[in-house]
Each structure stands twice: as structure tokens, then as C-alpha cells.
Amino acid sequence: MAIASNKQVLLRNFVKTTPIVSDMELKLSPTEVPLTVPAGSGAILVKNLYLSCDPYMRGRMRDFHGSYIHPFTPGSVIEGFGVSRVIDSDNPDYSAGDYVAGMTGWEEYSVIVKCQQMRKIQNNDAIPLSYHLGLLGMPGFTAYCGFFEICAPKKGDYVFVSAASGAVGQLVGQFAKAFGCYVVGSAGTAEKVNLLKTKLGFDEAFNYKEEVDFNAALKRYFPDGIDVYFDNVGGAMLEAAIQNMKLFGRIAVCGMVSQNSQSDPNGIHNLFNFISKRIRLQGFVQSDHLHLHPQFLDYVTKEYTQGKITYIEDMNYGLENAPDALVGLFSGKNVGKQVICVSKD
Amino acid sequence: MAIASNKQVLLRNFVKTTPIVSDMELKLSPTEVPLTVPAGSGAILVKNLYLSCDPYMRGRMRDFHGSYIHPFTPGSVIEGFGVSRVIDSDNPDYSAGDYVAGMTGWEEYSVIVKCQQMRKIQNNDAIPLSYHLGLLGMPGFTAYCGFFEICAPKKGDYVFVSAASGAVGQLVGQFAKAFGCYVVGSAGTAEKVNLLKTKLGFDEAFNYKEEVDFNAALKRYFPDGIDVYFDNVGGAMLEAAIQNMKLFGRIAVCGMVSQNSQSDPNGIHNLFNFISKRIRLQGFVQSDHLHLHPQFLDYVTKEYTQGKITYIEDMNYGLENAPDALVGLFSGKNVGKQVICVSKD
Numbered sequence: 001m002a003i004a005s006n007k008q009v010l011l012r013n014f015v016k017t018t019p020i021v022s023d024m025e026l027k028l029s030p031t032e033v034p035l036t037v038p039a040g041s042g043a044i045l046v047k048n049l050y051l052s053c054d055p056y057m058r059g060r061m062r063d064f065h066g067s068y069i070h071p072f073t074p075g076s077v078i079e080g081f082g083v084s085r086v087i088d089s090d091n092p093d094y095s096a097g098d099y100v101a102g103m104t105g106w107e108e109y110s111v112i113v114k115c116q117q118m119r120k121i122q123n124n125d126a127i128p129l130s131y132h133l134g135l136l137g138m139p140g141f142t143a144y145c146g147f148f149e150i151c152a153p154k155k156g157d158y159v160f161v162s163a164a165s166g167a168v169g170q171l172v173g174q175f176a177k178a179f180g181c182y183v184v185g186s187a188g189t190a191e192k193v194n195l196l197k198t199k200l201g202f203d204e205a206f207n208y209k210e211e212v213d214f215n216a217a218l219k220r221y222f223p224d225g226i227d228v229y230f231d232n233v234g235g236a237m238l239e240a241a242i243q244n245m246k247l248f249g250r251i252a253v254c255g256m257v258s259q260n261s262q263s264d265p266n267g268i269h270n271l272f273n274f275i276s277k278r279i280r281l282q283g284f285v286q287s288d289h290l291h292l293h294p295q296f297l298d299y300v301t302k303e304y305t306q307g308k309i310t311y312i313e314d315m316n317y318g319l320e321n322a323p324d325a326l327v328g329l330f331s332g333k334n335v336g337k338q339v340i341c342v343s344k345d
Numbered sequence: 346m347a348i349a350s351n352k353q354v355l356l357r358n359f360v361k362t363t364p365i366v367s368d369m370e371l372k373l374s375p376t377e378v379p380l381t382v383p384a385g386s387g388a389i390l391v392k393n394l395y396l397s398c399d400p401y402m403r404g405r406m407r408d409f410h411g412s413y414i415h416p417f418t419p420g421s422v423i424e425g426f427g428v429s430r431v432i433d434s435d436n437p438d439y440s441a442g443d444y445v446a447g448m449t450g451w452e453e454y455s456v457i458v459k460c461q462q463m464r465k466i467q468n469n470d471a472i473p474l475s476y477h478l479g480l481l482g483m484p485g486f487t488a489y490c491g492f493f494e495i496c497a498p499k500k501g502d503y504v505f506v507s508a509a510s511g512a513v514g515q516l517v518g519q520f521a522k523a524f525g526c527y528v529v530g531s532a533g534t535a536e537k538v539n540l541l542k543t544k545l546g547f548d549e550a551f552n553y554k555e556e557v558d559f560n561a562a563l564k565r566y567f568p569d570g571i572d573v574y575f576d577n578v579g580g581a582m583l584e585a586a587i588q589n590m591k592l593f594g595r596i597a598v599c600g601m602v603s604q605n606s607q608s609d610p611n612g613i614h615n616l617f618n619f620i621s622k623r624i625r626l627q628g629f630v631q632s633d634h635l636h637l638h639p640q641f642l643d644y645v646t647k648e649y650t651q652g653k654i655t656y657i658e659d660m661n662y663g664l665e666n667a668p669d670a671l672v673g674l675f676s677g678k679n680v681g682k683q684v685i686c687v688s689k690d
Contacts, residue, residue: 066621067621068620068621234616234617238616253616253619253620254620255620267612267613267614268612268613268614268616269612269613271579271583271598271613272579273628274598274626274627274628275413275598275599275600275628275629275630276411276412276413276628276630277413277628278627278628278629278630278633279627279628280625280626280627280628281619281625281626281627282619282623282624282625282626283618283619283620283621283622283623283624283625284620284623285620285621285623288623
């Protein structure tokens with residue numbers, strides 16, 4: 001029976017505000033793990049290849065049980081989306097050698113019991129394996145159902161996307177362009193703004209860190225107002241967008257609003273705009289829209305393989321660099337979707 | 346040719362915060378007005394019988410042109426919804442003696458040019474004339490399209506209504522009860538709370554002025570959370586309701602949020618709930634939903650004449666008391682829909 005050591009990333013303690021690297025700890029599993037699953041368990045044992053760093057994970061690092069997903073357990077392995085290769089299977093739906101994407105552990109090897117949460121994927125040249133964490137993963141589906149379902153876009157709409165070069169934003173912008181909208185994105189560095197305009201096809205983009213007045217910035221880019229705002233940041237940018245919405249504008253909120261609203265002592269003040277402009281604001285979580293998942297996969301696979309969509313990843317190598325990569329999300333260090341490569345195969 | 350003096354209420358000056366009586370002025374028209382309309386004008390001359398005091402009018406008293414309705418003109422007659430009798434008509438659709446409801450002036454006699462905005466009504470015993478300003482007027486239609494269209498209610502939903510004894514709220518609660526919902530209302534006096542429970546059929550009601558913690562109050566009345574919040578007030582109550590919404594909760598905002606949000610230095614802080622609970626918040630204005638107006642009139646007429654809906658009015662007599670009645674709205678002085686009787690016929 002093959003055995004292996006198992007490097008892991010644990011949550012050391014609950015986090016109150018923004019996580020730092022020392023909130024996590026890298027350690028070897030105390031005993032070497034057998035590379036088999038017990039008969040009758042229905043489980044699979046996987047080797048984790050790529051792990052996903054996503055903003056929602058900060059919520060799971062808090063001692064807060066009222067959200068849509070339960071927190072991590074201090075002292076235990078961090079969980080997240082991953083792309084993995086099946087090493088051993090006691091589940092008739094999976095065989096050794098299969099590639100799967102879904103919720104796994106931040107470790108080299110994981111035993112997956114809830115196999116129904118895993119999606120079998122193809123390892124071929126058409127689409128990089130790691131894209132199943134972004135373009136074809138939760139961020140991609142968030143962009144898809146958020147834009148097409150929650151934002152209810154119309155051709156010709158004026159669309160604003162914040163955190164526009166991120167895992168979700170870069171796709172919202174491209175979906176919107178492909179749909180016939182005018183799209184402006186905001187991001188936090190000149191490099192990202194440049195990517196938005198040159199590689200991702202946004203009509204315009206700006207660096208919010210160079211704007212003293214978000215309201216004025218949005219008026220500059222949307223002199224006639226915003227039809228659709230895909231909000232990834234909340235706080236002052238959300239307030240400024242509300243101020244600049246057109247009649248019957250739609251705002252989809254997801255992702256990082258949590259942090260912003262909690263750290264924003266001023267809150268949102270201009271709610272009268274919701275009446276005068278008949279604005280609709282809707283929070284959403286991609287997992288409520290799974291009926292759209294098959295058409296999402298079809299759509300992005302086709303658009304990507306035809307070269308109509310591009311996807312920017314920020315790949316870090318080595319499990320030991322995972323905490324740093326996760327923490328980096330919250331200062332905007334990543335350029336594109338943050339992924340950890342644990343092993344190439 | 347008959348002539349008459351014409352008592353009028355003018356806006357004296359724009360208002361910055363909450364209007365006071367001296368922002369308006371009562372005066373006689375400088376010359377007596379002829380009680381005829383010129384041939385070729387297409388206009389009608391009406392005698393105003395009942396005038397409506399509505400919270401939205403405060404918005405028209407401000408020097409602000411970005412809302413859904415333009416401001417009043419200082420020095421000119423205040424406009425509002427009214428029920429009137431046609432005295433003379435140059436319009437083939439109207440004859441002397443017809444009763445009409447629609448936008449008129451705060452004066453004894455008005456010349457109406459935009460006759461297409463007037464609705465011909467019946468003066469009979471089935472429904473009091475003044476109810477065309479409330480139950481069958483703009484507030485009633487606001488309640489109807491706000492509840493049935495914007496709130497998208499389901500039978501068994503837990504519904505919360507603020508300003509629940511007001512012109513709109515009292516109907517939202519009754520519509521919701523008739524629809525099979527559990528309904529709790531908030532109001533600002535013991536008398537109003539009593540009306541909600543005894544006359545208007547609310548399941549529960551509370552006096553928000555006696556609550557130190559709105560969040561705790563809502564938890565008490567909705568231990569399992571709120572499905573639908575019909576917001577007439579904004580501010581701290583909206584924030585508390587957001588905190589207590591159930592998954593996929595819907596919030597309709599209309600009416601007085603303006604004032605509250607402008608006077609609330611703290612804003613709304615708990616927007617993360619929109620994501621974790623997938624809340625939808627939508628502002629609306631009744632005039633966007635006019636396709637529902639015929640079915641609204643059918644519905645409330647039937648429900649009222651069958652005794653299934655009641656409607657509470659607060660009637661003040663005399664045009665000279667109109668400013669005081671309008672101002673009273675903003676301190677909650679009125680009990681039910683505030684109406685001015687200028688003349689009974």
C-alpha cells in the first residue's frame with residue numbers, strides 16, 4: 001500500500017478583520033497517509049493539483065455562523081475549490097486517473113466523502129486544468145448567472161464592473177461586451193487598468209486609487225448614467241454607483257461587499273435614489289442558480305475555444321505559498337484569478 | 346358669466362428640511378376668476394372638493410430637480426391629487442357636473458389643461474368621493490403594485506409594513522392578510538397600533554417609538570425572519586429589517602425613504618445581508634405600473650363594497666387648514682389617510 005506524507009495548510013485561529021499569513025500554518029500530517037480509501041466508504045482519494053484562492057474564503061475564517069457557508073475549524077485544514085486527480089476510488093462514479101473539480105482541502109492529498117459535489121473534468125489541451133477554478137469554476141458561474149440572470153441586461157446597456165480584472169469581473173466585462181453592452185471597469189493598479197483595455201476588451205477602465213471622488217469618476221465615464229452595476233466591492237464605490245444609476249438600473253452584489261460594508265463606518269446614505277430611479281439591488285450566490293450551470297459550461301467552453309473569451313490567471317507555485325496568495329487577494333496583489341499550483345500532475 | 350373669488354394655498358419658499366406651515370401661504374386670488382373656460386382651450390374648470398396630503402409632496406417643496414417629479418414653483422399654487430366637480434368644460438370628454446379625480450391645485454377652483462390625467466369617477470353611496478384620493482387613488486395603487494408586483498408575495502409569507510396605519514401601509518397590510526400572509530405593522534402611537542390590530546386585521550403591531558432597539562423588536566415579532574418588507578420609512582427601521590430578512594427576502598421601498606436617508610447620518614451598514622440572504626431591494630413608483638391600474642380598481646372596489654377592506658381617513662375641513670394638515674404628516678399627526686375637505690359639493 002502506497003503511503004505519502006501530506007503537507008497541509010491549517011487555519012490557526014479565527015480572523016477578526018483581514019487575514020494575515022500567520023493566521024494560517026503549514027504543517028506535515030503527523031502520520032503518513034495511505035493512498036487508498038477504505039472499502040465501503042464511497043469516498044475517493046485525490047491528489048490536489050490546483051487550489052483556488054477566493055475572496056469569500058475570508059468569510060469562512062471568521063467566527064460567524066450566520067452566512068451562507070459555515071466557517072472553517074481552527075486547527076483544521078482549510079477548504080477550497082480545487083482541481084484534483086483521483087488516486088483511489090471506492091465510488092463507482094470515479095476511477096483512478098479521473099480529473100475532478102470541486103471542494104477539497106488545502107493539502108497534497110484529500111479524502112473526499114461528498115463526491116456528489118465533485119465535477120469530472122477533461123484534461124486536454126483545449127482548456128487548462130486550472131481554468132476549472134476560474135473561467136469554468138465558481139467565479140465564472142458567478143459572473144454568468146450574476147450578469148445574465150440578476151442584472152437582466154439589454155443590448156446597448158451601460159455596464160460598470162468593479163474589481164474588474166478579478167476572477168469574476170474580467171468575465172462579467174467580457175460577457176457584457178459580447179452581449180452588446182458598453183463596459184467600463186475599475187481596478188486598483190495601472191497594470192490592471194491596462195489589461196482591461198488592451199486584453200479584456202473593456203471600452204474604458206480607471207484606477208480607483210487615483211480617484212479622489214468616485215462619484216465624479218463615474219460621471220466622467222457614464223455621463224448618461226449606468227444601467228447595470230456588477231458590484232464586487234461595496235462601500236463607497238457602491239454608493240457612488242447608486243448615485244449614477246439610470247432609471248430602472250440594476251445592481252448585482254456578490255463577493256466582497258461583506259468586508260467593505262463592515263469596514264465602512266459611513267454606510268450607504270443615498271437610498272432615495274432607489275425610489276427616484278426605481279433601482280433594483282439584488283444579492284445573489286451562484287449556488288442558487290445551478291439550473292443554469294449546463295448552459296454556462298456550454299457557453300464559456302464555446303466562447304473560450306473559439307478565442308472569443310480570454311482569462312487571466314495569477315498562478316503561484318507550491319502549497320507553502322498558498323497563505324501568502326490568499327492574503328494577497330485582500331490588498332489586490334493578484335492580477336487576475338489567483339490560483340495555487342500544488343503539483344502539475 | 347359667473348365669477349368667484351378663489352382662495353389658494355401657495356408655496357412661499359423652497360424648503361430645505363421638513364416643511365412648516367409658514368412655508369405656505371393662504372391668499373385670495375387677486376382678481377375674481379370667471380367660472381368658464383375659453384372656447385378652443387380643451388380645458389375644464391373644476392371646483393375642488395377634496396385635496397390629498399401625501400408625503401411625496403415634501404419632495405416637490407425642495408429646490409431639487411433630479412427626482413421623478415418636478416418641484417413646485419415658489420409663489421405659485423401647490424399642486425396635488427384632488428377630487429373635483431366639473432363646472433365648465435371645453436373638452437368633449439367632460440361635462441359640467443362630472444366628478445373627476447387627478448392632479449389639481451390647492452385652491453377652490455382650478456383650470457385643468459391636462460385633462461388626460463383626470464379620471465372620471467362616480468359620486469354614489471357605494472364609495473365616498475374622498476376615497477378616490479386614498480383607497481382608489483395613488484396611495485391605494487402604490488400599495489397594490491408595490492405589494493403584488495414588487496414584493497412578489499407567496500401565501501404564508503411573513504410580511505412587515507412600516508408606517509402601517511398610513512394611506513399606503515393600511516392597505517398593504519390588508520392586501521397581505523387577504524392574500525394569506527402573516528402581517529405585522531409598525532406605527533408611532535398606541536392609538537394607531539390599536540387600529541392596526543382591531544380595525545385593520547394585522548396579526549401584530551407595535552409602536553416603534555417605544556422600542557429602543559428595532560432589531561430586537563423585529564426579532565420578537567418575526568422569530569423566523571421576514572419574507573417581505575414594505576418600507577415606507579427607510580433609515581434605522583430599514584436597516585433593522587435587512588438584518589431580520591429571511592433567505593430570498595424582498596424589500597419594496599417607496600415614499601418617505603428620502604427624508605429618512607437624508608436625515609440619517611449613519612446610513613445603511615449591513616448590506617452583506619443582501620448576499621448572504623440573497624435579498625432583493627427595489628424602489629418603485631406607482632406610475633410605472635399603470636398597466637395594472639384597471640385590475641387594481643376592480644380589486645379594491647370589489648373588496649371594499651363587499652366589506653373585506655376598510656379604509657381609515659383623517660379628514661380636515663377647510664383649505665385654510667391644508668398647510669397644517671400637510672405638515673402634520675411628517676410628525677405622524679394624521680391617523681390614516683390625510684385629506685382636506687374644501688367643499689362637500
